[in-house]
Amino acid sequence: MYNSKRVSVIFPAYNEEQYIRQAVEDFWIPGIVDEVIVVNNNSRDRTAEEAAKTPARVVLETQQGYGYALRRGMREATGDLIILAEPDGTFVGRDVLKLLAYAEDFEMVCGTRTTREMIWEEANMGWFLRIGNWAVAKMLQFLYNGPSLSDCGCTLRLIHRSALERIQDRFTVGKSHFLPEMVILALRAGIRVIEVPVNYRGRVGESKITGNFKGALRTGLRMIGLILSYRFK
Numbered sequence: 001m002y003n004s005k006r007v008s009v010i011f012p013a014y015n016e017e018q019y020i021r022q023a024v025e026d027f028w029i030p031g032i033v034d035e036v037i038v039v040n041n042n043s044r045d046r047t048a049e050e051a052a053k054t055p056a057r058v059v060l061e062t063q064q065g066y067g068y069a070l071r072r073g074m075r076e077a078t079g080d081l082i083i084l085a086e087p088d089g090t091f092v093g094r095d096v097l098k099l100l101a102y103a104e105d106f107e108m109v110c111g112t113r114t115t116r117e118m119i120w121e122e123a124n125m126g127w128f129l130r131i132g133n134w135a136v137a138k139m140l141q142f143l144y145n146g147p148s149l150s151d152c153g154c155t156l157r158l159i160h161r162s163a164l165e166r167i168q169d170r171f172t173v174g175k176s177h178f179l180p181e182m183v184i185l186a187l188r189a190g191i192r193v194i195e196v197p198v199n200y201r202g203r204v205g206e207s208k209i210t211g212n213f214k215g216a217l218r219t220g221l222r223m224i225g226l227i228l229s230y231r232f233k
């Protein structure tokens with residue numbers, strides 16, 4: 001509980017057997033986090049078995065895709081404050097406290113991974129990804145008159161249940177470009193959004209989205225297409 005509010009953490013998981021147990025342990029902050037949900041997205045490794053060894057609730061989402069997995073997790077969550085994260089070692093559990101601190105003033109608190117001082121040496125955030133994430137975030141900021149944004153692809157974020165309920169039925173994206181849709185819908189609904197710097201570390205296991213140049217470019221182009229089509233259609 002945080003300020004008498006129940007806190008849920010959601011992990012979308014596709015083949016994350018190596019780190020899933022540690023992730024649940026790291027994010028289950030005693031006295032603060034009430035529930036951790038692992039959304040197993042048809043993993044072909046032992047993600048489900050490893051997650052079952054933890055106190056987390058494990059649900060299976062059969063529709064394949066990062067966005068589908070997150071959306072399922074948000075439907076399953078019972079908390080008043082809902083936090084999205086990744087079980088791959090890139091995020092630090094205690095950064096949840098940074099999101100919670102801002103959640104007193106804002107309905108949605110997004111992490112940003114492009115702050116130089118918080119990018120760990122081994123992190124997958126070279127100049128191309130860093131500038132790309134920043135540029136697409138700026139495009140979103142200016143086209144939707146948003147708050148200062150510097151990262152379009154940071155999973156680590158928090159949303160109040162009351163705010164989520166206002167936009168949840170309008171989610172359409174199921175693949176890797178889900179995050180900007182969530183921000184656009186939030187801004188359009190008048191939800192108060194802020195961004196805060198979070199740690200970004202190296203990954204455990206293989207990256208499936210931005211791990212190679214092609215994958216990163218594909219996701220970036222999908223995000224740009226989405227931002228333009230929402231704005232001008």
Ligand SMILES: Nc1nc2c(ncn2[C@@H]2O[C@H](COP(=O)(O)OP(=O)(O)O)[C@@H](O)[C@H]2O)c(=O)[nH]1
Nearest residue numbers: 012013014041064065066069086207208209210
């Ligand atoms: N790529 C991908 N990731 C998924 C899927 N379902 C769940 N995920 C999870 O989404 C998160 C993001 O993927 P990841 O490989 O870490 O991409 P990266 O953060 O860009 O390196 C991870 O926690 C995955 O386990 C899926 O169908 N595809």
Ligand SMILES: [Mg+2]
Nearest residue numbers: 086088090203
């Ligand atoms: Mg990742």
